[in-house]
Amino acid sequence: xxxxxxxxxxxxxxxxxxxxxxxxxxxxxxxxxxxxxxxxxxxxxxxxxxxxxxxxxxxxxxxxxxxxxxxxxxxxxxxxxxxxxxxxxxxxxxxxxxxxxxxxxxxxxxxxxxxxxxxxxxxxxxxxxxxxxxxxxxxxxxxxxxxxxxxxxxxxxxxxxxxxxxxx
Numbered sequence: 001x002x003x004x005x006x007x008x009x010x011x012x013x014x015x016x017x018x019x020x021x022x023x024x025x026x027x028x029x030x031x032x033x034x035x036x037x038x039x040x041x042x043x044x045x046x047x048x049x050x051x052x053x054x055x056x057x058x059x060x061x062x063x064x065x066x067x068x069x070x071x072x073x074x075x076x077x078x079x080x081x082x083x084x085x086x087x088x089x090x091x092x093x094x095x096x097x098x099x100x101x102x103x104x105x106x107x108x109x110x111x112x113x114x115x116x117x118x119x120x121x122x123x124x125x126x127x128x129x130x131x132x133x134x135x136x137x138x139x140x141x142x143x144x145x146x147x148x149x150x151x152x153x154x155x156x157x158x159x160x161x162x163x164x165x166x167x168x
């Protein structure tokens with residue numbers, strides 16, 4: 001029996017908030033697991049792929065501190081992710097000439113080349129989860145999730161420094 005119908009025969013639900021939370025969590029886990037499977041052949045972790053997408057979305061060098069804020073992680077975590085991406089030749093670090101304390105991250109040529117494959121992997125993973133929805137249902141879901149994200153002041157996609165390019 002699908003998770004959203006469990007217990008419906010025995011007791012009517014007057015509040016669907018918990019059910020929505022459970023279904024959203026379940027769907028999120030499916031997306032993440034699918035992404036991990038799709039990213040493995042590219043040699044990337046889910047976190048590294050997010051870093052690459054954020055750096056690419058800005059179209060200019062991104063400060064490590066800004067990257068940490070957008071990922072909602074501590075700066076040390078970003079350092080570890082960028083270390084691995086730099087060792088793989090996908091990003092390059094530069095000193096910020098305007099602020100000696102800051103380090104800028106930019107995609108390397110190899111990083112830019114990998115972006116197309118990365119987007120294909122993301123699309124394939126999303127199609128596995130959302131493929132059963134028609135275009136109207138996908139649009140409705142997109143609108144509703146966008147509203148939730150904006151109301152929650154989501155730093156990674158709706159924050160003041162976001163590129164306005166939508167959800168990542």
